[in-house]
Amino acid sequence: MILNRLIWIVITKNYQHILALIFAVKGINENHQLLPNVTLGFHIYESYSKEWWTYQATMELLSTRNKFIPNYKCGIRNNLISVIGGLHSQISLSMANILGTYKVPQFTYGSAPGMNESIESVPFYQMALNEDYQYKGILLLFLHFRWIWVGILAKNDENGERFVQTMSTVFLQHGTCVAFLERLNIIYHPKDLVWLTKMYHIVMKSNASVVVVYEKSILHLRWLLHLPEMGMVTMKPKGKVWIMTAQMELTSLHYQRSWDIQTIHGALSFTIHSNNILGYQNFIQSRNPSSVKEDIFLREVWEQVFNCVWPNSGLGKVKGDICTGMENLENLPGAFFEMNMIGHSYSIYNAVYAVAHALHAVQMHQMQHRAVVNGGRLSLWDIQPWQLHQFLRRVHFNNTAGDEVYFNQNGELVAGFDIINWVTFPNQSFLRVKVGKLDLQAPPDKMFTIHGDAITWHKSFNQVLPLSVCTESCHPGYSKRKQEGKPFCCYDCIPCPEGKISSQKDMDNCLKCPDDRYPTQKQDICIPKDISFLSYKEPLGIILAVLALLFSLFTALVLRVFLRYQDTPIVKANNQELTYALLVSLLLCFLCTLLFIGPPTKVLCLVRQTTFGIVFSVAVSCVLAKTITVVLAFMATKPGSRMRKWVGKRLSNSIVLSCSLIQASICAVWLATSPSFPDANMDAQSTEIVLECNEGSSSMFYCVLGYMGFLAIVCFSVAFLARKLPDSFNEAKFITFSMLVFCSVWISFVPTYLSTKGKHMVAVEIFSILASTAGLLGFIFFPKCYIIVLRPELNKKEQLIRKKSCKI
Incomplete structure (x- = not known):
């Protein structure tokens, strides 16, 4: 030997x-x-x-x-x-x-x-x-405890260089950074303590809590940690987790008998297996x-x-x-x-x-x-x-x-390596506590074992697992952003952008939630979106439904009044059949709003917009026919006027049918080419899935509205011109006000509809239908009902003859 x-x-x-x-x-x-x-x-x-x-x-x-x-x-x-x-x-x-x-x-x-x-x-x-197995064990130890910011003290020789090159590459591949790298030299002279002092400040100022020491013996590390006792440095040593390789043993020379070993308390060492x-x-x-x-x-x-x-x-x-x-x-x-x-x-x-x-x-x-x-x-x-x-x-x-x-x-x-925890005492004695092992013959999932609860850490860590990171972990809801000029382990934590989350610590990027989920306020998890549609169970749906039913009831009452007093002059005036047709169409307009409330189904989506468009067109066509009838009636009173042949039910019926058929044709084309269908809108609301009817073709929808608007403008123009015709029961001025309300409602509807989202779009359309229909009902029929019910003395034939001359 x-x-x-x-x-x-x-x-x-x-x-x-x-x-x-x-x-x-x-x-x-x-x-x-x-x-x-x-x-x-x-x-x-x-x-x-x-x-x-x-x-x-x-x-x-x-x-x-x-x-x-x-x-x-x-x-x-x-x-x-x-x-x-x-x-x-x-x-x-x-x-x-x-x-x-x-x-x-x-x-x-x-x-x-x-x-x-x-x-x-x-x-x-x-x-x-072979030392390569130790390198693997050190890496597994770091990965287990999530130590990603470590220092290295290595012997300044060929073996030390090999260790540094190997470990630096391995660390880089597995997300660990080197906080500092210092070389250990043999101390031949007191002057050598100068570079040792510089190294001491580098090690102790670093926020890396874990330091790997690769040396033949522990003697140089003990010199480094003894500098405060020698008075060479004033900075007190900080608690570190020293990671030792197998060739290092806790040894002392005769002159180191009184040197404190408490600074290496809690160190971890890979040692050759022994028994x-x-x-x-x-x-x-x-x-x-x-x-x-x-x-x-x-x-x-x-x-x-x-x-x-x-x-x-x-x-x-x-x-x-x-x-x-x-x-x-x-x-x-x-x-x-x-x-x-x-x-x-x-x-x-x-x-x-x-x-x-x-x-x-x-x-x-x-x-x-x-x-x-x-x-x-x-x-x-x-x-x-x-x-x-x-x-x-x-x-x-x-x-x-x-x-x-x-x-x-x-x-x-x-064989394998034992992982030893050094527990030191003030009297220079220490205990070797076996806390793990690296068994190369075991299956991959059992090759490395470590018992963290059995480890005694340095006293400065208060028996809490030491953290060794460049920066604090980014909590869920934040992502990492690399700090310029520093290793990738050093980063800033920035909040996730709107609509994205990070559910774990130290995520590189925030993730977008699935379409059917949305982030919490902390942006740490995705939670399911609520299902949203205009329902009969919520206040807004109840209010709109009640209003629709009330207006329908009022319309039915008006129709009842007109049917009861159908033989009176005011009812017979201005084409009695058009009046009934208008009231029925207004009643249907109020009732069609109920098709917009409740969960969208395939049938409802197919019929609600087309029903609304056709019924409304019939109502406006009736108003237009009544207006044209008034104008033609007064023009026919002129001596020798050829307009008498146009005055009668045939013209009014033709106007209503032709105008309604045009709208029905538009709706038929819409249904044939791109009909509405039930859809779940994930993007309308960030926290809700809106169940709605996808209109299929927005162009066709606006064609239906545009045609109604065209009829309303024509009706308003004719009524406005005929508003001053002499007659006690001239409806033109009431139609003018009603169409003014109608046009105002639907002109304001378009920007309001486009600026709202989700179920509120449906509510805006229902409100517009109710408001415009109520305007027609109120301005056209309220004055007549007032006379029929409250002022029956005015509901006489002689009131239709005005003695005041009028030039047409």
């Missing part, structure tokens, strides 16, 4: 990696069923994180014991079977340049190295999953510098973790506590040493057992083929490292913790 450890700085927590190796080898050697009559050994080499040291240590592994003679073995030699690389990928890559030539099985227990063309054929066995190994804690507790003399690392680690010095007669007096060897490892804060086997140590443990099971498979293979050597005893001495690959690829076993261990076709351990 080759370690990487700085000679001047000891990360005491990494000592557990050695203990996991020793514990695994010890357990295998004590298990006589796994490798009977075989004893495993190991060598540990230090690389000091230097490339040339790594090369030298690798060459020593391939040389004769205690002699540096590469590629040549003589005398006592090591039987090299496999190598476990360093924690960091660069160590493994440097080793691979040499080990790849000899096809020596190489295990990596840290982050999986990024391969290049020169070493892509190196037989790696990766005990930790409790039976007997591991007892093994650790049994180790101390007094009982284990061969462990050259233990004394140095002991001094670091307990902050003491071993007595040395050569040094004389020493400052500080003296190490006794009776100190208890269980009392150490987790940042210095942990009693449970953590991810990287668990990977080393499984790697050693993978080799042991591969060797066991070799023994079984030799036994099956009767390979007997050394006096009938099976031997592994003659196996070459490259021959072990075929057995390592097929390794599949359950370790002592019950986890399955096997490799896929790419030499990667089939």
